[in-house]
Amino acid sequence: MAEPGSLADRIKQQADIVRVIGEYVRLKKSGQNYLGLCPFHQEKTPSFAVHPVKQIYHCFGCGAGGDVFRFVMEMEKCSFPEAVRVVAEKCGLQLPAVRGRPGGASGSGELRRALLAVHQEAAEFFARQMRETAEGRVAQAYLEDRGLQPETIRRFGLGYAPAAGDALYRQLRRRFPASVLEASGLFVRDGNLWLDRFRRRIMFPLSTEQGRVVAFAGRALGDEQPKYLNSPETPIYSKSRLLYNLDRAREAIRREGYAILVEGYMDAIALVEGGLEPVVASCGTSLTEAQVRLLGRYARRLVVNFDRDAAGQAATERSLALLLGSDFDVRVLVLPAAPGEKTDPDSFLRSHGPDAYRELLARAPRYLEYLIHRARQMASAGVEGRLRAVNFLLPYLRHLPSRLARLEWASRIASDLGIEFAVLREALREAAGEGRTRVELPPALVAARITPVERRLIRLLLEAEDSVRAGLARRLIEEELHRGLETEPLLEKLLPAVAAGTGAAALLEQASAWEAEQRELLFELAFDAGPPTNLEEVEACLGVLRRRGLERELQRLQEEIRRLEQHPEAAAQREHLRLLDRVRELRRALEGQ
Numbered sequence: 105m106a107e108p109g110s111l112a113d114r115i116k117q118q119a120d121i122v123r124v125i126g127e128y129v130r131l132k133k134s135g136q137n138y139l140g141l142c143p144f145h146q147e148k149t150p151s152f153a154v155h156p157v158k159q160i161y162h163c164f165g166c167g168a169g170g171d172v173f174r175f176v177m178e179m180e181k182c183s184f185p186e187a188v189r190v191v192a193e194k195c196g197l198q199l200p201a202v203r204g205r206p207g208g209a210s211g212s213g214e215l216r217r218a219l220l221a222v223h224q225e226a227a228e229f230f231a232r233q234m235r236e237t238a239e240g241r242v243a244q245a246y247l248e249d250r251g252l253q254p255e256t257i258r259r260f261g262l263g264y265a266p267a268a269g270d271a272l273y274r275q276l277r278r279r280f281p282a283s284v285l286e287a288s289g290l291f292v293r294d295g296n297l298w299l300d301r302f303r304r305r306i307m308f309p310l311s312t313e314q315g316r317v318v319a320f321a322g323r324a325l326g327d328e329q330p331k332y333l334n335s336p337e338t339p340i341y342s343k344s345r346l347l348y349n350l351d352r353a354r355e356a357i358r359r360e361g362y363a364i365l366v367e368g369y370m371d372a373i374a375l376v377e378g379g380l381e382p383v384v385a386s387c388g389t390s391l392t393e394a395q396v397r398l399l400g401r402y403a404r405r406l407v408v409n410f411d412r413d414a415a416g417q418a419a420t421e422r423s424l425a426l427l428l429g430s431d432f433d434v435r436v437l438v439l440p441a442a443p444g445e446k447t448d449p450d451s452f453l454r455s456h457g458p459d460a461y462r463e464l465l466a467r468a469p470r471y472l473e474y475l476i477h478r479a480r481q482m483a484s485a486g487v488e489g490r491l492r493a494v495n496f497l498l499p500y501l502r503h504l505p506s507r508l509a510r511l512e513w514a515s516r517i518a519s520d521l522g523i524e525f526a527v528l529r530e531a532l533r534e535a536a537g538e539g540r541t542r543v544e545l546p547p548a549l550v551a552a553r554i555t556p557v558e559r560r561l562i563r564l565l566l567e568a569e570d571s572v573r574a575g576l577a578r579r580l581i582e583e584e585l586h587r588g589l590e591t592e593p594l595l596e597k598l599l600p601a602v603a604a605g606t607g608a609a610a611l612l613e614q615a616s617a618w619e620a621e622q623r624e625l626l627f628e629l630a631f632d633a634g635p636p637t638n639l640e641e642v643e644a645c646l647g648v649l650r651r652r653g654l655e656r657e658l659q660r661l662q663e664e665i666r667r668l669e670q671h672p673e674a675a676a677q678r679e680h681l682r683l684l685d686r687v688r689e690l691r692r693a694l695e696g697q
Contacts, residue, residue, distance in 0.1 A: 111188070111199075112173065112184075112188045115188055115191055115192050115195070115197055116159065116171060116172060116173065116191075118195065118197055119159075119172050119191050119192075119194075119195045119197070120156075120195065121154060121156060121159045121160070121161065121171070121172045121175075122138055122154055122156050123194070123195070124172050124175070124176065124191060124194050124195070125140075125154050125161060125172070125175055126138075127194065127313070127314070127354075127401075128143055128175075128179055128401050129141065129142075129143055129152060129401055130358070130401065130402065130403075131154060132150075134153075136155070136156075136157070137153045137154060137155050137156070138153070138154040138156065139151075139152065139153055139154075140152050140154075141400070142163040142165055142166060142168065143179065143397065143401065144163060144166055144168045144178065145163070145165060145166040145168075146430070147165050148431055151163055151164040151165040152164075152165070152168075159171060159172060161175055172191055173187045173188060173191060174187075176190050176191055182213065182216070183213045185213045186213040186216060186217075189213075189217070190314075193314070194314070215284065215287065215339060216339055216340050218280065218284045219284065219287060219288055219318075219338060219339060219340045220316055220317070220318070220340060221280075222276060222280055222284060222285065222288045222290070223288065223290075223309075223316075223317040223318055223319070223320075223340075224316075224317055225275075225276060225279070226272060226276070226288075226290055226317075226320070227261055227263065227307075227309045227317045227320075229263070229272055229275050229276075230263025230264055230265055230272075230307040230309075230320075231258075231261060231262070231263040232263075233263060233264045233265070233266055233271075234257070234262065234263045234264040237264070237266065239264065239266060239267065239304075240263075240264040240266070242325075243264040243306050243325060244257065244264075246306070246325065247262065247306065250370070250450075250454070251374070251377070251453075251454050252373065252374075252377065253377065256373060256376070256377045259352075260308070260309075260349075260352075260373055261309045261317075262306060262307065262308060262309075263306075263307040263309070264305070264306060264307060265300065265302035265303055265304065265305045265307050265322055266303070266304070267303055267304040268300075268303070269299045269300060269303060270297070270298065270299050270300055271300060272290065272291075272300045272302075273285065273291055273298050273299070273300055282298075285298070286298075287338060287339060288338060289301065289319070289335045289336040289337075289338045289341070290302070290320070290335070301333070301335070302320060302322040302333060304324070304325055304326070304328070305322030305323055305324055305325065305328075305333065306322065306323045306325065307320050307321075307322050308320065308321040308322070308323070308348075308369045310334075310335070310341070310346060310348060310387065311351045312346065312351065313347075313350045313351050313354060313398070314351065315351040315352075318338075318340045318341040318346070319334065319335035319338070319340075319341040319343075319346075320334070320335050321333070321334045321335070321369060321387070322334075323369075334387075342394075343387055344392040344394050344395065345392075345394040345395065345398070346387060346395075347384040347385065347386065347387070347395055347398055347399065348369055348372055348384060348385035348386075348387050349372045349373075349376070349383060349384050349385060350384050350398070350402075352376070352381075353376075353381060353382050353383055353384055354402050356381035356382040357382040357384075357402040357403045358402055358403070359382075360381075360382045360403075361403055361405055362382060362403050362405035362406060362407060363382050363383065363384055363399060363402065363403050363405070363406050363407070364380065364382060364383040364384070364406075364407045364409055364437075364465070365383075365384060365385070365386060365391070365399075365406055365407065365408050365409065365410075365423070366383060366384075366385050366386075366409050366410065366448075366449050367385060367386060367410050367411060367416065367419065367448070368385060368448060368450065369385055369387075370448075370450045371383075371385060371409075371448055371449040371450045372384065372385040373450075374449060374450040374453045374454070375449055375453065375458075375461075378453050378457075378458030378461065379458055380458065380461070380462070380465075382403075384399070386419075386423075390419055390422050390423065391419075391422065391423040391426055391427075392426075393426060396426050396427060396430050396432075397430070399432075400430060400432070404431065404432055404433055405432070405433045405434075405435075406427060406432050406433070406434050406435070407434075407435045407436070407437050407465060407468050408420055408423055408424070408427075408434060408435070408436050408437070408471075409436075409437040409438075409439070409449055409468075410423075411446075411447045411448050412438050412439065412441065412447040413447060416447070417478070420436060420474075421475075421478075424436075424471050424475070424500060425499070425500060425503055427471075428471070428500060428503035428504055429503045433470075434470070434471040435468040435469060435470055435471065435474075436468060436469060436470075436471055436473075436474035437464060437465060437468040438474070439452045439461075439464065440464075449461070463679070466679060467664070467679065471500075472500070472513050472516070472517075473663075475496075475497055475500055476497070476516070476517060476520050476521075478496070479493035479494075479496050479497050479517070479520075479521065480493070480520065480521070482496060490521055490523070493521055494517070494521060494523065494528070494531075497517055498531070501513055501514060501517075511529065514528050514529055557645055557648045557649065558589055558590065558591045559629055560645055561576075561591075561645045561649075562591065562594070562595075562598070562626070562629045563629060563630075564576060564642060564645065565577060565598055565599075565602050566608045566611070566612075566629075566630055567608065568642070570605065570607065572642060573602050573608075574602060574603055574604075574605055576602075576642055576646075577598075577599045577600075577602035577603035578603045579646065580595070580599055580646075580649075581599050581600070581603060583646075583650070585646065585649040585650060585653060586599065586649075587653075588653070588656060589649075591625070593622055594622045594625055594626060597618060597622065598611070598626070601614065611626075612626070612627070612630065615627070654690050654693055657690060658687065658690045658691070661683050661686060661687050661690070662687065664683055665680060665683050665684065665687070
């Protein structure tokens with residue numbers, strides 16, 4: 105507690121509690137007070153209040169409360185003296201100089217201060233090495249070859265760790281005791297010698313959201329392994345609690361109302377250089393709960409843009425599970441790439457430029473659109489694939505905090521994957537009641553739903569006169585009217601053969617070598633009873649399929665338009681107008697059906 109007249113009390117009187125807490129919590133004025141979502145517990149409705157006159161905060165949900173020092177101690181997990189220093193720094197207030205060598209005392213607060221000083225000096229050392237030494241200029245040339253401007257290199261504090269084994273150690277040992285240097289994680293012991301952990305590497309300073317350097321990542325210049333070497337965890341650094349570039353991006357995130365999350369340091373830097381400032385990187389690790397809470401202080405809208413390879417997809421899906429449970433509005437950006445091209449944002453920007461990236465960013469689908477697309481790839485393998493797809497999706501549904509949202513998306517999933525909604529809803533309810541993370545659906549309940557028009561269409565392909573059959577198959581192929589149907593896998597095999605003139609008997613004989621599901625479906629439909637086929641029925645079937653295709657496209661465009669309405673950017677507005685024109689065309693076409 106700050107005693108009246110003490111240094112801490114004077115700092116408290118001069119500090120602006122709204123400004124300090126506003127760096128951690130998004131606050132909105134409400135009468136005399138400011139309100140926001142409590143950082144100490146999960147909530148959807150703001151119950152965290154800050155009183156600017158009394159200089160206190162209180163959460164009406166969990167009961168947390170106190171003054172500005174208590175808040176900083178809770179958020180930073182630090183001692184009272186350290187909280188006083190943090191508040192002073194945030195408010196631009198001068199503190200009396202601490203006597204003695206940095207780190208000379210044993211207190212945890214003094215050790216933290218000494219470690220921060222070590223890392224700041226190390227960052228300055230690495231930056232000088234890049235600017236002033238021959239091998240450092242080689243590293244700078246490498247970065248410039250990758251498209252970074254000298255100003256960007258300076259802005260991000262990039263540096264170079266020389267090849268000499270103890271260059272940094274010799275620089276710092278004159279100012280800091282061995283105990284502090286050992287605790288910094290910047291050095292490793294080799295017998296009786298202390299060597300630099302980072303050698304012949306491009307150095308990326310890792311900073312807290314307040315901009316204090318607490319660790320480094322070093323990228324190998326040659327073929328050394330690992331490609332990236334990170335600082336170990338220390339008293340001032342925990343990799344699960346830090347997001348790269350948040351210190352520079354936080355104001356842009358607040359201003360734009362969203363953040364872009366990427367995997368790598370170079371991805372973040374490349375986006376910022378391309379004019380996309382609200383970007384952070386997960387520092388090469390899977391997103392953690394602490395990082396999610398950190399992001400939530402600044403925005404609730406997030407675009408996840410990881411690589412599209414298997415590792416990137418897995419990281420995206422792990423991140424989505426965390427973000428959904430924290431009530432984020434999440435979109436997923438998957439960058440296109442030709443075979444052999446890299447799929448990371450840095451490579452994409454160098455190949456296609458920032459404008460192409462912005463266009464894709466404006467069209468990034470919501471997270472469940474992305475997940476359903478992934479599920480469709482699994483569902484293409486028949487009933488078992490459809491079952492895998494359902495079980496892939498349902499755990500994400502369980503993370504949605506709103507029951508209404510769960511039901512809405514369960515309905516969408518059922519429609520897209522061809523499953524009875526009632527079956528899916530019951531399975532979700534049972535899994536939630538039993539606390540299971542996996543939903544089991546009997547394969548019989550996930551069987552394909554084949555519409556009457558599809559059944560009639562396949563009967564026509566089997567039973568009509570040969571000239572009618574071949575003409576129908578060619579028209580279906582040319583207009584791609586079979587796309588998106590439950591029977592598409594079967595028609596993919598059937599149509600080319602019928603168009604080539606294969607007779608019905610020969611087709612049924614060939615089907616004996618097909619996959620079991622498609623073979624059984626063809627034979628089941630061959631035994632369907634129905635009236636004789638005729639030419640009028642052919643035209644009716646084609647008309648129904650054309651109309652359904654237009655309706656599917658119209659639904660997709662309407663969903664895309666709703667998404668674009670949330671983005672005021674010029675590129676998004678241009679795309680919005682283009683889609684509206686296409687919607688009008690589709691509606692005219694449907695009216696003429």
